[in-house]
Structure formats: C-alpha cells, structure tokens
Amino acid sequence: MSTERCIDVAIIGGGCAGITAAFELTRPEHQGRYRVTVYQLGWRLGGKGASGRGPADRIQEHGLHLWMGFYENAFRLIRECYAELKRDPATCRIADWRDAFTPDPFNGIMDWSPRGEWSPWLVRLPPAKGLPGEPGNESPRASIADYLARSLEMVRALVLSAEATVAGREPEVPSAPTGAGNPEALMESMSRLLKYGQFATLAAVVEALGLMEVALGTLRRYPENLLLRFHDAVSTALRDQLARLLGTDDRLRRLWEIIDMILAVVRGGLRFRLLTDPRGFDAIDDYDCREWLRLNGASEGTINGAFVRALYDFTFAYEDGDVRRPRVAAGQGLRAAFRAFYSYRGAFFWKMQSGMGDVVFAPFYEVLKRRGVRFEFFHRLEEVRLVTPERLGPGERPYVETLEFDVQARVAGGGEYQPLVDVRGLPCWPAAPDYQQLEEGERLEREGWAFESHWDRRKAGTRTLRVREDFDLVVLAVGGGAIPYVCKPLVERDERWRAMVEHVKSVPTQACQLWLSASMRELGWQEPPINISGFVEPFDTWADMTHLASEESWPQPPASIAYFCSVLPDVPEAERARPAFPQEQHERVRRNAVRFLQRDISHLWPRAHGEGGGFRWDLLMDANASPEASANMQGEARLSSQYWAANVNPSDRYTLSLPGTLKYRLSPLDNTYDNLTVAGDWTDCGFNQGCVEAAVMSGRLAAHAISGAPRLEEIVGFDHP
Structure with a gap:
C-alpha cells in the first residue's frame, strides 16, 4: 500500500x-x-x-434505452464490472453481462409512402464479427477514406439488389472490386472511363464504383479533382440507369434513397476535402446534416425521407424540441452514422434484459x-x-x-x-x-x-x-x-x-410505457419484436419490450409491453420557472399519449382500434387494481394505470x-x-x-x-x- x-x-x-x-x-x-x-x-x-x-x-x-454495438467503452466497463462482481448464476438470474444484454438485430423505420400511407421498412442487420467491449480485439482506427470506401461497397450491393428486385431474382453478392493495381494504373483507368463515358449499363456503373472504392481504400495521396469528376460522372449515370427502374415500388424507392444519400456523403467528403483535412469530420460541424447533404447533391426526397428522418428522431435532434427544426452538426452526424453501421460488433443493437x-x-x-x-x-x-x-x-x-x-x-x-x-x-x-x-x-x-x-x-x-x-x-x-x-x-x-x-x-423528452393484455400479433403486428423509429409525433420511436414481462411480478403477466419515446417541444424559460410546470408537462404527455393511441397507433397495430374506431382502452393492464376494479374503469381513464414521463428536470x-x-x-x-x-x-x-x-x-x-x-x-x- x-x-x-x-x-x-x-x-x-x-x-x-x-x-x-x-x-x-x-x-x-x-x-x-x-x-x-x-x-x-x-x-x-x-x-x-x-x-x-x-x-x-x-x-x-426515463425513456427507451438500447445500447448500440459500437459502444466499445461502455461495454468494456460493464464486462469488467460483472467479472468483478462474480454473481452466482445459481442464485441470481443476471449474473454475467451476457445475461444482462442480448443481441437485437431486427430494426425498422416507418416510411410515409407516396401512396399516402405509413408502412414499415424492416431490416435484419447481420451479426458483425466479435462482441462489443471484447479485450484484445481492437479494430484499427478507421479513417474517413476507409468509411467512404465501405460506403461505396454498400452502394454496389444496393445497386445489385435493386437490379435483382426488378428482375425478380435473388441479388448477387458484390465481388471484390477490380483494378487494385498500382496507383498510376488505377488513375489511368478512371481517366479513360471519364474520357469515353463508358457507363451505359448498370454492370459498368457497378464496376466503376469498385474502382472508386479501391482508390479511396488504397491511395495515400488523393487526386481529389479526378476522384470528384469521376464520382459525379458515375453518380449521374447511376441516377439515369435507376430512374427507369424505380417507378412507384416502395422497396426500390427506399434503396434509391440510401444510395442517393451515400453518393452525396462521398461527394461531400471529396468536395470538402475531409480525407486530408486534419480536423476530419469536425471541419463540417457548422453545417446541419440535411443542409450539407443538399449542398452535395442529395435529392429532396432523400433529405426528407424516412431514413434521414429516423436518424434525427433517434437522437432527439430538433432545436427547441420543434420537429419543424431538425438540426444536428453534419460532422458529428456522419461520425455517429459511420460508427453505428460500420463499427458495431455482434449486433447493431443490444437490448437489456431488465x-x-x-x-x-x-x-x-x-x-x-x-x-x-x-x-x-x-x-x-x-x-x-x-x-x-x-x-x-x-x-x-x-x-x-x-x-x-x-x-x-x-x-x-x-x-x-x-x-x-x-x-x-x-x-x-x-x-x-x-x-x-x-x-x-x-x-x-x-x-x-x-x-x-x-x-x-x-x-x-x-x-x-x-x-x-x-x-x-x-x-x-x-x-x-x-x-x-x-x-x-x-x-x-x-x-x-x-x-x-x-x-x-438541450431539450426535454417524453416517454410512455404500456402493458397490454393482447400480444403484438393479436394487435396486428405480424413481424418479430422490433425497434422502430421515424414514426409520427408525438411518439416517433417504439420498441417491443415484451421480453421484460418475466422480469416483473404480475399475477397474470402482460401479453405485450411497448415503450415509446420522442422529443418534447420546449417552452420559454420563464414558463419553466413556475412551480406548477412539471405537473403541467406530465399532464401534457398524458394528453399526447391519449391522442397518439386514438389517432396513430393503428398504423402500427391495426387491431388496437375497435370496430367503432378509437383505441381499445380495455387492453391496458392495471398492476394495482383487482380484476373487478379494473373492469369498472372505462375509456381513457384506464391510461392512469400505465407509466409516462415528461423529462423536464434540467439534469x-x-x-x-x-x-x-x-x-x-x-x-x-x-x-x-x-x-x-x-x-x-x-x-x-x-x-x-x-x-x-x-x-x-x-x-x-x-x-x-x-x-x-x-x-x-x-x-x-x-x-x-
């Protein structure tokens, strides 16, 4: 000592x-x-x-809490904590960090279709190598060039997927890009394609994207002007090739929005010289992410589409809590997206088991x-x-x-x-x-x-x-x-x-939790348990948390549990100072929940509304009341048995x-x-x-x-x- x-x-x-x-x-x-x-x-x-x-x-x-697969520091410490705690699995059901967190790969976005209806855009993200927080398995620090190269790899896969969708067949797995010879030969190939404009087919465009992927991944000195001109030519050809395929097909439109966004990100990385700027992503933090995407060629459909909107929803990124004012620093927005999608381990999300x-x-x-x-x-x-x-x-x-x-x-x-x-x-x-x-x-x-x-x-x-x-x-x-x-x-x-x-x-947030007597399938949700964002206000994010029913002590366990959250519109500071303010905001969230269940929840759960319209309030389970007392409580008054929060405390x-x-x-x-x-x-x-x-x-x-x-x-x- x-x-x-x-x-x-x-x-x-x-x-x-x-x-x-x-x-x-x-x-x-x-x-x-x-x-x-x-x-x-x-x-x-x-x-x-x-x-x-x-x-x-x-x-x-306080709200919906999921850990992401790139939370390397957080997972390292929680793993060390459980190892030091040494709980006995014979006496404690959550004895190890793997008991506390389980992979959660199934996620979605709610998309407003041009047909005038909400529809889920669902994806099962594949497991990534390793586990978060794993000691001795550090990945080398990715550069911006690495991230952009991986993004172009994703574009190639999405283009092949779009082509396969139209042809009615399984998409191909993109092959390794060709042209990985010496830098002079690589630049010569790109210059030749630019000169002769040989992008007449999707196959040629996919091959050209591969050349750019190789260039970003291998060149130490970036001929930014050549790369930018080549990227613009390839992007124009790709838009022309895909435009005739899109039509009104929602899946193809969604694929295109992702492709269009990535192309804008790559173009912005080249135009703003992020590959060589010592500030890295910080160099563009004075721009809003949507503003920066627009400057670099993203379409209005993409900028206002479900994917971008969900990224803002997920981080409550609305100035003063006003959903008409989406604002997030472009550099940090890109850093977060790249780390989330390219650095996760095991699973994109990890869901807590209590x-x-x-x-x-x-x-x-x-x-x-x-x-x-x-x-x-x-x-x-x-x-x-x-x-x-x-x-x-x-x-x-x-x-x-x-x-x-x-x-x-x-x-x-x-x-x-x-x-x-x-x-x-x-x-x-x-x-x-x-x-x-x-x-x-x-x-x-x-x-x-x-x-x-x-x-x-x-x-x-x-x-x-x-x-x-x-x-x-x-x-x-x-x-x-x-x-x-x-x-x-x-x-x-x-x-x-x-x-x-x-x-x-900072902004206040709001949350609502429901315990229901019907399963999600009985309510009309036919997919597996999910985390979904990009939905309508006042609760744009939902997670199916039914797995927690066994953790609670109900006489009759709920058939489903749902957590909702969203930003809460702010009010002037003078109004926040009043002693009645927290109670007023609590009541405000209750009213939001009533409106949401009466008006919007049927887009997620079609059978949650009765034959005469309106939410079936009898679905809500009361942990305090006897069955007889619960039956006597009717209509929206039954919401009082649930839990909601207005997170308005300064901290x-x-x-x-x-x-x-x-x-x-x-x-x-x-x-x-x-x-x-x-x-x-x-x-x-x-x-x-x-x-x-x-x-x-x-x-x-x-x-x-x-x-x-x-x-x-x-x-x-x-x-x-």
Whole structure:
C-alpha cells in the first residue's frame, strides 16, 4: 500500500459519466490513492438512465434505452464490472453481462409512402464479427477514406439488389472490386472511363464504383479533382440507369434513397476535402446534416425521407424540441452514422434484459461499494464556488473552494442509506425511496416530497464541503442542463463557461410505457419484436419490450409491453420557472399519449382500434387494481394505470449537437481550474452526442485528467491530437 496521502475526490452526479469516473479512479492499480465519494440527488443512481421498480415490480424507465454495438467503452466497463462482481448464476438470474444484454438485430423505420400511407421498412442487420467491449480485439482506427470506401461497397450491393428486385431474382453478392493495381494504373483507368463515358449499363456503373472504392481504400495521396469528376460522372449515370427502374415500388424507392444519400456523403467528403483535412469530420460541424447533404447533391426526397428522418428522431435532434427544426452538426452526424453501421460488433443493437438501473447501475453500485466508495444520497448541489481572485497566490490557478448542498433528507440513526431492493434475487432500484429509512419518513411520504424534482426545494438541512477538509478534487458530472443552476458564479466569471451555457442547448423528452393484455400479433403486428423509429409525433420511436414481462411480478403477466419515446417541444424559460410546470408537462404527455393511441397507433397495430374506431382502452393492464376494479374503469381513464414521463428536470434534458455549437463544449481534459474537471455527454469527449457511450468516454477522460489513467489511446474512439 502506498504511503502517500489519500486524495479525496468528490464526484457530483451518479449517471454514466460520474459512475465511470468512480470506477476508473478506484481500480486496484491505483492502490487506494483516490478516496471517492459520490453525491447524488434523491435515492438512486443513473441520471437519464435511471430506472425503478413500481407496482408489480414493473420496470419504469426515463425513456427507451438500447445500447448500440459500437459502444466499445461502455461495454468494456460493464464486462469488467460483472467479472468483478462474480454473481452466482445459481442464485441470481443476471449474473454475467451476457445475461444482462442480448443481441437485437431486427430494426425498422416507418416510411410515409407516396401512396399516402405509413408502412414499415424492416431490416435484419447481420451479426458483425466479435462482441462489443471484447479485450484484445481492437479494430484499427478507421479513417474517413476507409468509411467512404465501405460506403461505396454498400452502394454496389444496393445497386445489385435493386437490379435483382426488378428482375425478380435473388441479388448477387458484390465481388471484390477490380483494378487494385498500382496507383498510376488505377488513375489511368478512371481517366479513360471519364474520357469515353463508358457507363451505359448498370454492370459498368457497378464496376466503376469498385474502382472508386479501391482508390479511396488504397491511395495515400488523393487526386481529389479526378476522384470528384469521376464520382459525379458515375453518380449521374447511376441516377439515369435507376430512374427507369424505380417507378412507384416502395422497396426500390427506399434503396434509391440510401444510395442517393451515400453518393452525396462521398461527394461531400471529396468536395470538402475531409480525407486530408486534419480536423476530419469536425471541419463540417457548422453545417446541419440535411443542409450539407443538399449542398452535395442529395435529392429532396432523400433529405426528407424516412431514413434521414429516423436518424434525427433517434437522437432527439430538433432545436427547441420543434420537429419543424431538425438540426444536428453534419460532422458529428456522419461520425455517429459511420460508427453505428460500420463499427458495431455482434449486433447493431443490444437490448437489456431488465431495467437499465438493474443491469447497469446496481452492479456498478455493488462493485464500487466493495471498493470503498461512499455514496451520499439525497444531496442536491446548489452551488460550486471558486476561490476569489484576490486570494490566489502568484502563479496559482483558480480552484473550487466550496461545494454547497441542500440535504433533502437524513437517514434515521445517522447511518448510510441502503438504496436497493431484492426482486426475486436481483438487486434493483425502487421507483420511490424507502421512507422507513429516513428521519420523519412517514411525514415526507404523506407530504409528497419529490426528491428528483428541480422545483421541489424542500430540504432537511444544508451542507458545505470545503477544499482540503472534505475534498481535494471535484468531478462535476451533473447533467448539462443543470450547469446554469449549480455553477452560477463560475458561469458569470468565466467567458468559456458562459459561451458553453449559451450555445450547447438541450431539450426535454417524453416517454410512455404500456402493458397490454393482447400480444403484438393479436394487435396486428405480424413481424418479430422490433425497434422502430421515424414514426409520427408525438411518439416517433417504439420498441417491443415484451421480453421484460418475466422480469416483473404480475399475477397474470402482460401479453405485450411497448415503450415509446420522442422529443418534447420546449417552452420559454420563464414558463419553466413556475412551480406548477412539471405537473403541467406530465399532464401534457398524458394528453399526447391519449391522442397518439386514438389517432396513430393503428398504423402500427391495426387491431388496437375497435370496430367503432378509437383505441381499445380495455387492453391496458392495471398492476394495482383487482380484476373487478379494473373492469369498472372505462375509456381513457384506464391510461392512469400505465407509466409516462415528461423529462423536464434540467439534469434530465437531452443535450443536442447543434451545428456550430460543438466548439463551445468544455473538455474533461481542460485544466483551467486546479481541482475541477467535468464529465457528461455534454462535454467535448470525442463523440459529442447524447448517449451512453459519450458519457462513458467523458467519465474515462475525467479519470485520466486526475490520475493519468486510462491512457488516452485506451479510450476507444477518442481522436486525441
């Protein structure tokens, strides 16, 4: 054991980023050098990924949570966590990470057909080599040229598929492209084809696409003018060849939209010289993704089509939550799409086999407790205060002097709050605190103290932590939307923090979960369980979560479970300040759910509406009521038995990647303040988009800023200088 003094680290926030930082700083190789305390609002960890067990042990989430197959950092840590936890599979049904996550390859997009109807566009994405987070199996870092070459390979496959569809036969598997000789011969072949315009058949176009694929994949110096002229000629020929095939066939139209989008991406990569620009994708982050596609030749049909719309829906990418204002930085949009489709392992999506709190945050909590991490629940951060400038010595950097908290509740007897409950052998988070552990718990429950609400300012006391007495270092891992409220002096004093607050915007989201007495097949959905996006507002994304029925404790299990989510239109800040605001937004989401079920759900589930029209409210199952009481509740009043959420708390808002704003993000590696680092998916972490992977990357960077570990090259996908 090291004889050095322990360094006290205060981590504020128990979401993905904060828990990651705690996990990294308490690794055995640090030999106990860092003594970590996590300060958490309310009674549970998880941040936007928190979940809780409600009536009948039903799982209640903030929203729909799926992990993607390219979440390399997140999967590495969760695999390590389960390995260290060493649960006994004989006594715990989720003992290993493979029990917690299963591959989920079947996905879809809802497409508005020119025939004037919604129809699903379904795809079963093939399994990719390896498993996410697998140690010792790192792929070499892909360059933009690699991504564009793989995109052209996909175009060749899609063209052959379109041709086969028209001919009524199985599509061919594209052969390896020819022309992989020396660079001079390759460029000569392209120049000759340009000169004589030999693109009269689809076969010739496919061969020409292969030449470009080889050029992007092998040339070290790119003759961009030749490549761009060749690409434009091939694209024009391809459009001419496919135009006569498309007609009104939805499948061919969809194939063309993908082809058209990829051609625009490749053209943009060449026109904007992304292959040689040291900034890479960041060079085009001032453009919106749709705007950039349009500049590079994508058709309006493609730009407004189902695939592009679904990419925006999936990341809530609407400024102010207004679906008429789709906005996402083009560079980050491309980075995310390329990594998602070309870097996933095992499966495109991985679906959790219980609530995210149960399969992610409960295991991390147990491991961190064993390592000696202390958790201070019911601590609401009120202010981060810096030392005043006049008290700094010569050459001394500013630092955090105090952390001011409201203590929302105290544990009876002064002990440590025990947050988990047992659900048939699985440690889980409850949907409400255990009031019996709290001082005056009966009164707090009776008065309805809302510990996770920004608007409920009631408290049992206050607490001030002081540097060198209570902490040495601070990891600020609260949600990005909370920064203006908890860092007011810092924002007023530091121009960069002010710019970050002004430019890095967030939006509220909404979610709804339904437990139904009829199966999806009985409701009219004839396909396997699916994740689908690109649908109509107010709930554009749906996942069939029926597999969770066995995880809950219903007397009669639901025949199906459905999760929905979407962005929630924002309101002016002055309106958000009113105490009644959260209840009003909760009611707003309820009304949205009623309208959605009455008007739109039949496009997904044709038999969910009765003969007279309108949703069959009797399908909804009530976890609390007896069968007799449930039968007496009629119409839309039965929705009260379900679960919905308006995620309007500042810390629950989703951080956007708006064009022109990513440069204002703060990095966890920034050392302006001597004892402060930041962590969260709102930071500049190498993947600047709201998701689990970004939060984990940011948490690892914060740990590196403090301890030098993990090494930057170990943080997968972090493109450091």
